[in-house]
Amino acid sequence: MGEATARPLRADAERSVRVILEAAERVLAADPGASLEQVAAAAGVARTTVHRRFASRQALVEAxxxxxxxxxxxxxxxxxxxxxxxxxxxxxxxxxxxxxxxxxxxxxxxxxxxxxxxxxxxxxxxxxxxxxxxxxxxxxxxxxxxxxxxxxxxxxxxxxxxxxxxxxxxxxxxxxxxxxxxxxxxxxxx
Amino acid sequence: MGEATARPLRADAERSVRVILEAAERVLAADPGASLEQVAAAAGVARTTVHRRFASRQALVEAxxxxxxxxxxxxxxxxxxxxxxxxxxxxxxxxxxxxxxxxxxxxxxxxxxxxxxxxxxxxxxxxxxxxxxxxxxxxxxxxxxxxxxxxxxxxxxxxxxxxxxxxxxxxxxxxxxxxxxxxxxxxxxx
DNA sequence: ATTAACTGCATCACTGCTGTTGCGCTTCGT
DNA sequence: ACGAAGCGCAACAGCAGTGATGCAGTTAAT
Missing domain, CATH: 1.10.357.10 (Tetracycline Repressor, domain 2)
Known part of the structure; x- marks a missing residue:
């Protein structure tokens, strides 16, 4: 329902999604209350990019x-x-x-x-x-x-x-x- | 070490400690990130009383x-x-x-x-x-x-x-x- | 090569939680 | 009954996280 119009991402954007998800797992496993700033840093990415790929913290966790x-x-x-x-x-x-x-x-x-x-x-x-x-x-x-x-x-x-x-x-x-x-x-x- | 000079609490203060700890267990079990405000409300106590009995959130959790x-x-x-x-x-x-x-x-x-x-x-x-x-x-x-x-x-x-x-x-x-x-x-x- | 998408950076507003202080009232201990 | 200890309430400062925006520079796709 939510992602009905999911047009394909560019290659680098898809890579961002991947590294963010991997970093989120590492960081949040160590501290479930960690900030998106920490996740972004672990992913080697700016915090704004995290927000660009995932509308909210909840959306990131669900993904x-x-x-x-x-x-x-x-x-x-x-x-x-x-x-x-x-x-x-x-x-x-x-x-x-x-x-x-x-x-x-x-x-x-x-x-x-x-x-x-x-x-x-x-x-x-x-x-x-x-x-x-x-x-x-x-x-x-x-x-x-x-x-x-x-x-x-x-x-x-x-x-x-x-x-x-x-x-x-x-x-x-x-x-x-x-x-x-x-x-x-x-x-x-x- | 920390509580070396723990002079006895008055009866009502001791009761506060008890109801706060019980409420903290209930509230934090449901949501580990819940605020002390919610804990205080569940305990039927003002938030300042929580801070009076426990110097910080961490101290409460340790107790x-x-x-x-x-x-x-x-x-x-x-x-x-x-x-x-x-x-x-x-x-x-x-x-x-x-x-x-x-x-x-x-x-x-x-x-x-x-x-x-x-x-x-x-x-x-x-x-x-x-x-x-x-x-x-x-x-x-x-x-x-x-x-x-x-x-x-x-x-x-x-x-x-x-x-x-x-x-x-x-x-x-x-x-x-x-x-x-x-x-x-x-x-x-x- | 051109265009559209993407990223980093700086900045801002907003929110919610924490911890503290002062004051007046109530309750406990003796 | 008296005094000390405890409480609720209100207010305040401080801080961290979130989410958004605009812009300039870079990268991918055709």
């Missing part, structure tokens, strides 16, 4: 959220959630998502209003996530009586905790720990 | 963090982490902490500087938490090879996710789910 949500959705799709064997898909999706969420933590935390593009994409991600869990359950990897919505939320929480504590570990190792913990917990191994 | 950290430490202690059977202690501590963290979410998220009272209390809570996990491991409830620091972090993440999604469920039911998920994950039950 940031949408951008990150697209990357996240792509990361999930790349794991073939509908066709790959569940365990393979879970591992691959987890490794992908860890990288995207690590690089776009602030953007993905912004709760977009339910009508926005970011919220749509997030719902789609949730849907695909549950799909994988259902397929895992059908294969006996997850208890038949388990509440899949709770399992999904636990999965998200494990991702978040991994990123909080292990900012730059090997994605495959971290993903293996997440999946293992999700499926088997901390209890004794037979 | 809030310390206050909440004390409650959290008490909640853990109440579960007898050193003496009760591990599973009993885990359940009781979880139920207690769910209530405290639910009521003081914002305050407990404030990362105090390492020298403050809040940080000391948080470290003490971490320590007692690991103690319980060690006792659980010694009883065979947790795998002998498990990384207890990771287990503790998973435990915290499960608490956080529970509070995010189930704001006001029965603490005992929610605690049971947290402990069960922590120890056994989502996999099939024998």
């Amino acid at each position: 940031l959220a949408s951008s990150a949500a697209r990357r996240l959705a792509d990361a999930v799709d790349d794991g073939r959630p509908d066709t790959a064997p569940p365990l393979v898909a879970m591992h691959r999706i987890t490794a992908n998502v860890l990288q995207v969420k690590g690089a776009w933590a602030f953007a993905l935390e912004q709760a977009a209003e339910p009508s926005g593009e970011a919220a749509d994409l997030q719902r789609e991600v949730d849907r695909r996530c549950v799909t994988v869990l259902e397929r895992a359950r059908d294969e006996g990897l997850i208890d038949a009586a388990a509440d899949l919505d709770w399992v999904r939320r636990v999965y998200y929480a494990l991702l978040g905790e991994t990123l909080r504590g292990d900012p730059a570990g090997d994605p495959d190792v971290l993903a293996a720990r997440v999946v293992d913990t999700l499926l088997r917990g901390a209890g004794p191994r037979p | 809030l963090a310390s206050s909440a950290a004390r409650r959290l430490a008490d909640a853990v202690d109440d579960g007898r982490p050193d003496t009760a059977p591990p599973l009993v202690a885990m359940h009781r501590i979880t139920a207690n902490v769910l209530q405290v963290k639910g009521a003081w979410a914002f305050a407990l998220e404030q990362a105090a500087e390492p020298s403050g009272e809040a940080a000391d209390l948080q470290r003490e809570v971490d320590r007692r938490c690991v103690t319980v996990l060690e006792r659980a491991r010694d009883e065979g409830l947790i795998d002998a090879a498990a990384d207890l620091d990771w287990v503790r972090r998973v435990y915290y993440a499960l608490l956080g996710e529970t509070l995010r999604g189930d704001p006001a469920g029965d603490p005992d039911v929610l605690a049971a789910r947290v402990v069960d998920t922590l120890l056994r994950g989502a996999g099939p039950r024998p």
